[in-house]
Amino acid sequence: MTFLAIDVGNTRLKWTFYEQALPGAAVVASGAEFLEQIDRLAEGAWADLPEPSSMLGCIVAGQAVKHRVQEQMEIWNVEPRWVVASNAEAGLTNGYDFPSRLGADRWVAMIGAYHRMLAEGPARPMVVVMVGTAVTVEAIDASGRFLGGLILPGHGIMLRALESGTAGLHVPTGDVCEFPTNTSDGLTSGGTYAIAGACERMAQHVREHCGAEPVCIMTGGAGWKMLPSMGRPFELVESLIFDGLLVIAKEREVLMGQLKA
Ligand SMILES: Nc1ncnc2c1ncn2[C@@H]1O[C@H](COP(=O)(O)OP(=O)(O)O)[C@@H](O)[C@H]1O
Ligand SMILES: CC(C)(COP(=O)(O)O)[C@@H](O)C(=O)NCCC(=O)O
Numbered sequence: 001m002t003f004l005a006i007d008v009g010n011t012r013l014k015w016t017f018y019e020q021a022l023p024g025a026a027v028v029a030s031g032a033e034f035l036e037q038i039d040r041l042a043e044g045a046w047a048d049l050p051e052p053s054s055m056l057g058c059i060v061a062g063q064a065v066k067h068r069v070q071e072q073m074e075i076w077n078v079e080p081r082w083v084v085a086s087n088a089e090a091g092l093t094n095g096y097d098f099p100s101r102l103g104a105d106r107w108v109a110m111i112g113a114y115h116r117m118l119a120e121g122p123a124r125p126m127v128v129v130m131v132g133t134a135v136t137v138e139a140i141d142a143s144g145r146f147l148g149g150l151i152l153p154g155h156g157i158m159l160r161a162l163e164s165g166t167a168g169l170h171v172p173t174g175d176v177c178e179f180p181t182n183t184s185d186g187l188t189s190g191g192t193y194a195i196a197g198a199c200e201r202m203a204q205h206v207r208e209h210c211g212a213e214p215v216c217i218m219t220g221g222a223g224w225k226m227l228p229s230m231g232r233p234f235e236l237v238e239s240l241i242f243d244g245l246l247v248i249a250k251e252r253e254v255l256m257g258q259l260k261a
């Protein structure tokens with residue numbers, strides 16, 4: 001029972017093909033494409049795959065992109081299924097004012113992170129950071145309640161905003177340093193420490209609210225850029241969204257089985 005997991009962000013589509021729809025399943029193949037390139041998936045990377053038995057995805061990129069992705073999936077007989085954030089799923093409860101308005105990628109990543117933490121020991125509060133086009137910094141308490149999260153511009157958006165809003169900030173990418181002495185380093189370091197600072201504050205909020213030190217996990221295409229500049233240890237888990245999709249797929253299969261029985 002092979003399984004295709006898809007994560008469509010505002011910059012790239014990421015996919016992983018698994019042997020089974022089970023947490024920890026073996027990876028058969030995986031890839032990532034910028035959204036401008038996704039119309040060639042069916043004749044490109046997906047052409048060599050066997051037909052998946054099922055798929056589950058999360059998408060935050062909008063309706064037009066969703067149609068383009070589903071068009072590529074027409075080489076198979078598989079039904080497109082997309083996660084929408086709900087009040088509760090897979091052990092998490094959603095504290096958002098309007099739960100379905102929470103980005104599906106955020107919800108799925110939190111489910112992946114929470115199950116990963118539970119697999120490693122006793123339940124603890126968490127900070128889950130996703131560094132993609134935007135940056136999100138989520139707080140989860142030890143019982144699995146999503147308390148709320150910060151949304152920041154990612155590196156690219158911060159730089160473009162500064163470039164377009166000023167006359168003197170058109171410079172190449174610089175290095176991250178504590179005391180930048182040129183414009184390039186100032187911009188690169190400013191963006192990086194803005195994100196690191198938000199993560200640090202959220203970790204403080206969670207510690208004060210929950211009375212325990214949070215487990216801190218990071219994911220997303222630009223996570224590796226942030227890791228050396230964090231104020232506290234963060235574990236980088238590139239597969240967090242896929243881990244979450246596997247958890248959800250398995251739980252839904254179990255529920256379906258119970259309904260049929
Ligand atoms: N090798 C890379 N390929 C693509 N994006 C990268 C790479 N390394 C870092 N990035 C950064 O990661 C971001 C995309 O991350 P991703 O998690 O795919 O975003 P999203 O989920 O919003 O589409 C880009 O904005 C880019 O700054
Ligand atoms: C915050 C996001 C833009 C992040 O998108 P990404 O950086 O992964 O492309 C996305 O999760 C989203 O559109 N969320 C809906 C609004 C919300 O979560 O409150």
Ligand SMILES: [K+]
Nearest residue numbers: 008009105132
């Ligand atoms: K994403």
